[in-house]
Amino acid sequence: MTLLERAAPLDQLLAWSGEAAAGKGRLVLLAGEAGVGKTVFLRSFVSRLARPGPVLQGACDPLSTPRPLGPLLDIAPLLGVTFEHLLLEPGQREQAFRAFLAYLTNDRRAPVVIFEDVHWADDATLDLLRFLGRRLDQSRTLLIASYRDDEVGPTHPLRAVVGDLATTPAVRRLTLSALSESAVRDLAEVHHIDPAALYQTTEGNPFYITEVIASGLGTVPPTIRDAVLARAARLSPPARRTLEAAAVIGTRIEPWLLEELLPFSADAADECLSLGVLQTRGDRFTFRHELARQAILESTAPSWRLRFHQQALHVLVTRRPDDVARLADHAEAANDVPLACHYARLAGREAAALKAHREARAQFARALRHAAALSPEDRAQLLEDYAEQCFITDDLAEALQARSSALRLWQQTGHRDREGETHAHLARLLVGMGRNAEAEQSSANALSILTEGPPGPRLAFAYSCQAHLRMLNRDNLQAIRWGQQAVTLAEQHQDQAMLVLALNTVGTAMLLTNNEQGRTLLERSLTLAREAQLDDHVALAYRMLSSVAGELYQFTRADQYFSEGLRYCAEHDIDGHRFYMLAWQALSHLHQGRWREAAELALTVTARPGTAATSRIMALVALGRVRTRRGDPEVWPALDEALAMATQTGTLQRLAPVRAARAEAAWLSADPDRTFEEAHAAYPLASRHHHPWFMGELAYWQWKAGHAVAAHDLAEPYALQMAGRWQDAAQLWTQLNCPYEAARAFAEGHTEAALKQALGLFESLGARPAATHVTQQLRQLGVKGPFRAPREAAGPDPARVTPREMQVLRLLHQGLRDAEIARELGMSTKTAGHHVSSLLSKLAVRNRMEAVREGDRLGLITHGEPDHSP
Amino acid sequence: MPRYMVERTFPDGLEIPMNAEGAAACLGVVDRNADLGVTWVHSYVSEDKRKTFCIYDGPAPESIRQAAERNGLPVDQIHRVAVLDPYFYR
Numbered sequence: 001m002t003l004l005e006r007a008a009p010l011d012q013l014l015a016w017s018g019e020a021a022a023g024k025g026r027l028v029l030l031a032g033e034a035g036v037g038k039t040v041f042l043r044s045f046v047s048r049l050a051r052p053g054p055v056l057q058g059a060c061d062p063l064s065t066p067r068p069l070g071p072l073l074d075i076a077p078l079l080g081v082t083f084e085h086l087l088l089e090p091g092q093r094e095q096a097f098r099a100f101l102a103y104l105t106n107d108r109r110a111p112v113v114i115f116e117d118v119h120w121a122d123d124a125t126l127d128l129l130r131f132l133g134r135r136l137d138q139s140r141t142l143l144i145a146s147y148r149d150d151e152v153g154p155t156h157p158l159r160a161v162v163g164d165l166a167t168t169p170a171v172r173r174l175t176l177s178a179l180s181e182s183a184v185r186d187l188a189e190v191h192h193i194d195p196a197a198l199y200q201t202t203e204g205n206p207f208y209i210t211e212v213i214a215s216g217l218g219t220v221p222p223t224i225r226d227a228v229l230a231r232a233a234r235l236s237p238p239a240r241r242t243l244e245a246a247a248v249i250g251t252r253i254e255p256w257l258l259e260e261l262l263p264f265s266a267d268a269a270d271e272c273l274s275l276g277v278l279q280t281r282g283d284r285f286t287f288r289h290e291l292a293r294q295a296i297l298e299s300t301a302p303s304w305r306l307r308f309h310q311q312a313l314h315v316l317v318t319r320r321p322d323d324v325a326r327l328a329d330h331a332e333a334a335n336d337v338p339l340a341c342h343y344a345r346l347a348g349r350e351a352a353a354l355k356a357h358r359e360a361r362a363q364f365a366r367a368l369r370h371a372a373a374l375s376p377e378d379r380a381q382l383l384e385d386y387a388e389q390c391f392i393t394d395d396l397a398e399a400l401q402a403r404s405s406a407l408r409l410w411q412q413t414g415h416r417d418r419e420g421e422t423h424a425h426l427a428r429l430l431v432g433m434g435r436n437a438e439a440e441q442s443s444a445n446a447l448s449i450l451t452e453g454p455p456g457p458r459l460a461f462a463y464s465c466q467a468h469l470r471m472l473n474r475d476n477l478q479a480i481r482w483g484q485q486a487v488t489l490a491e492q493h494q495d496q497a498m499l500v501l502a503l504n505t506v507g508t509a510m511l512l513t514n515n516e517q518g519r520t521l522l523e524r525s526l527t528l529a530r531e532a533q534l535d536d537h538v539a540l541a542y543r544m545l546s547s548v549a550g551e552l553y554q555f556t557r558a559d560q561y562f563s564e565g566l567r568y569c570a571e572h573d574i575d576g577h578r579f580y581m582l583a584w585q586a587l588s589h590l591h592q593g594r595w596r597e598a599a600e601l602a603l604t605v606t607a608r609p610g611t612a613a614t615s616r617i618m619a620l621v622a623l624g625r626v627r628t629r630r631g632d633p634e635v636w637p638a639l640d641e642a643l644a645m646a647t648q649t650g651t652l653q654r655l656a657p658v659r660a661a662r663a664e665a666a667w668l669s670a671d672p673d674r675t676f677e678e679a680h681a682a683y684p685l686a687s688r689h690h691h692p693w694f695m696g697e698l699a700y701w702q703w704k705a706g707h708a709v710a711a712h713d714l715a716e717p718y719a720l721q722m723a724g725r726w727q728d729a730a731q732l733w734t735q736l737n738c739p740y741e742a743a744r745a746f747a748e749g750h751t752e753a754a755l756k757q758a759l760g761l762f763e764s765l766g767a768r769p770a771a772t773h774v775t776q777q778l779r780q781l782g783v784k785g786p787f788r789a790p791r792e793a794a795g796p797d798p799a800r801v802t803p804r805e806m807q808v809l810r811l812l813h814q815g816l817r818d819a820e821i822a823r824e825l826g827m828s829t830k831t832a833g834h835h836v837s838s839l840l841s842k843l844a845v846r847n848r849m850e851a852v853r854e855g856d857r858l859g860l861i862t863h864g865e866p867d868h869s870p
Numbered sequence: 871m872p873r874y875m876v877e878r879t880f881p882d883g884l885e886i887p888m889n890a891e892g893a894a895a896c897l898g899v900v901d902r903n904a905d906l907g908v909t910w911v912h913s914y915v916s917e918d919k920r921k922t923f924c925i926y927d928g929p930a931p932e933s934i935r936q937a938a939e940r941n942g943l944p945v946d947q948i949h950r951v952a953v954l955d956p957y958f959y960r
């Protein structure tokens with residue numbers, strides 16, 4: 001079919017291909033609904049390419065559980081045996097990614113890579129896209145990923161990848177739309193079909209139009225399925241059967257396999273090819289479109305479908321024994337329960353090794369559906385495998401259910417050691433869900449069972465879990481004691497994973513007691529985890545290093561760990577730890593006076609359904625505190641939810657921040673009684689655990705509310721404030737980079753100079769309630785306003801306008817809106833919005849029109865670039 | 871969706887000309903709000919044009935602030951409000 005209305009997108013794609021060839025690599029996200037002609041468009045693009053480089057094509061398949069890294073496996077044979085080997089090696093995923101990137105960046109011939117249908121991509125392929133998208137701009141590669149945008153809902157994992165890549169310089173988007181009414185009319189007239197009916201029913205979808213035309217009916221069938229079936233009805237009975245067998249085989253049909261399913265089918269296959277319902281691609285056949293395959297598959301009699309699946313399974317078991325995901329699919333469709341279970345388990349393990357956790361989880365779930373005949377031990381093991389993948393994909397409730405079922409099986413079969421180990425796993429899950437009391441019970445069970453037998457790695461795990469619970473509760477000395485037992489056992493049994501985990505806990509607990517030796521242990525845990533490629537443990541080490549720094553008010557250090565840790569989690573698709581760090585980063589922003597960023601991050605965490613309770617509590621604290629300090633509404637809904645969740649955990653680590661935030665909110669709404677109640681509620685717990693920072697803030701609020709607290713070991717700035725040494729406190733807060741806290745200390749100074757200092761700081765932060773309070777104090781001192789220089793005196797500060805903002809200003813001058821600016825400069829609309837607002841504030845203007853006028857007046861717009869003014 | 875009232879102060883008075891430029895300025899605000907899921911319902915302007923009271927629908931107070939920032943509009947205070955109608959009690 002000729003390409004109608006595709007000239008503009010084709011030219012665009014060729015232009016990007018040229019940019020890529022010139023050394024500015026591009027990742028093009030090619031979107032369009034099913035049947036809009038993405039594949040045909042890409043084929044036409046490839047045929048128009050006038051460049052020497054290779055074209056590497058891979059596709060994602062609509063298997064119910066896709067094969068991990070499918071598109072890369074398609075390409076691998078072209079990259080040599082070493083690469084293929086690396087790809088299939090378990091645990092070598094990152095090396096494979098890097099090897100592929102190295103190939104793409106070092107190749108001077110400007111390769112084109114095409115990944116088709118990434119809406120079906122597995123986790124590992126999505127990671128690969130993210131990985132390449134962030135690094136391609138230094139290469140000569142043009143990477144195109146096509147997908148159906150109408151099938152990518154708000155929770156689809158591809159959405160997250162597209163979102164993550166939105167601000168990456170290499171990324172471009174292209175959308176193929178349906179054909180226009182006039183194009184459809186032209187086609188209809190050529191083929192003597194009612195134009196209005198054709199346009200109305202097909203809505204301009206090229207695949208559907210082709211099928212209608214090819215059906216030869218002269219009228220327009222009501223659905224795509226009818227159109228496809230009408231076309232297939234023109235086949236002879238043997239060819240029709242061949243088409244059905246092909247549909248069962250899948251998207252890519254090996255001729256030899258078709259021959260096995262239907263001997264002597266070569267002529268029939270030729271008929272399918274000549275009518276165009278099948279086509280040749282390389283050494284295989286494919287359907288013209290997945291929609292056509294689905295239509296044929298659904299119309300095939302169930303008995304035939306079953307027979308073909310059984311035969312395909314039978315043949316593939318010997319001819320393609322390694323293609324376990326495909327075998328699992330056929331086995332399930334063939335009702336072969338034992339084989340479905342067997343291959344789904346293998347496919348699950350393969351996917352887990354490739355870190356395609358969603359696929360691994362789905363395969364294990366499939367195996368469980370067919371696991372009735374397994375021995376109780378095997379079933380229990382399968383449940384444990386499934387639970388582990390659920391845990392990694394952050395579905396703690398499902399993981400808990402699976403572990404509990406496994407526990408019952410271990411109990412019934414009398415495997416005491418496995419029972420004990422599962423109790424320890426349960427403890428880890430329960431604590432993540434904020435169910436601390438149950439977690440304590442599970443941990444105690446694990447210890448009492450596992451100490452019955454000889455000490456081994458399982459006992460080390462139980463020690464480590466107990467240590468972890470004690471650390472979370474900030475019983476730091478106990479945590480260190482339990483953790484050291486785990487370290488010793490892990491070292492004796494050379495269990496690297498366990499050693500990493502135990503070192504992490506001991507290190508964290510030491511740091512929390514201000515023992516810097518803890519950092520050495522945590523860093524060692526990080527290094528060992530990296531060496532052993534224990535991604536989850538690497539992320540855990542970052543989580544601890546960063547959040548502990550935050551808890552100890554070492555925000556500069558925390559920010560460093562956040563940036564490394566979040567990058568690591570994003571690259572390795574570890575969401576659980578990522579969201580906890582995001583929540584804590586929000587708190588770090590809050591304390592350092594970056595309230596907009598704090599609110600934005602906190603909302604990112606709270607907006608996500610199913611986030612772990614621990615992450616949600618910390619995000620709610622950040623949100624509640626930002627709202628409190630800005631004088632915004634909805635403080636209490638956020639802090640009430642946080643309190644309910646924190647109360648359920650019962651741990652200091654959650655209760656203290658929530659209570660402190662609530663005390664602050666009560667204080668700013670002029671309610672000293674409530675301030676005292678909130679702060680007092682968590683104070684005994686904090687002082688039992690000797691936590692200087694929690695004690696410090698909680699004591700401070702009680703003191704503010706008029707209750708003296710006899711306390712030792714409070715964090716220094718709070719202690720200074722309570723001793724009336726507000727100047728020293730303000731200085732310390734400034735050193736800690738906490739401007740709001742510094743302003744609060746100045747406000748306690750009661751001199752005109754100190755109060756004005758406080759007012760300036762509060763106003764620059766946008767802390768309206770505190771600023772109002774200080775203004776009142778100044779009035780009471782008899783100081784006459786205005787208390788600050790008029791806004792105009794500050795004046796615009798064009799010197800700080802960045803080159804990027806200059807570009808934005810020029811586009812504003814051309815009357816462009818945020819979305820257009822974003823497109824022009826290759827950034828997200830959100831980022832464009834940030835640039836515009838930053839520009840407005842630097843030019844000290846209130847809106848875009850004024851910005852343009854001010855820019856003109858200051859001569860910013862006419863410099864350098866060609867003048868676009870009318 | 872919650873409703874908010876936003877108090878704003880314009881020290882030099884708010885001037886939106888009654889012409890195409892003014893219309894474009896208002897529509898620009900509407901467009902930029904839409905990206906954030908925020909709807910500007912209407913505003914009350916004080917006689918001296920130095921204060922406005924703007925009624926907005928939006929997902930959270932932070933969205934209201936972000937919309938104001940993008941539009942270069944000042945924010946004094948955000949209140950969450952509900953409608954009270956005198957005829958409700960008939």
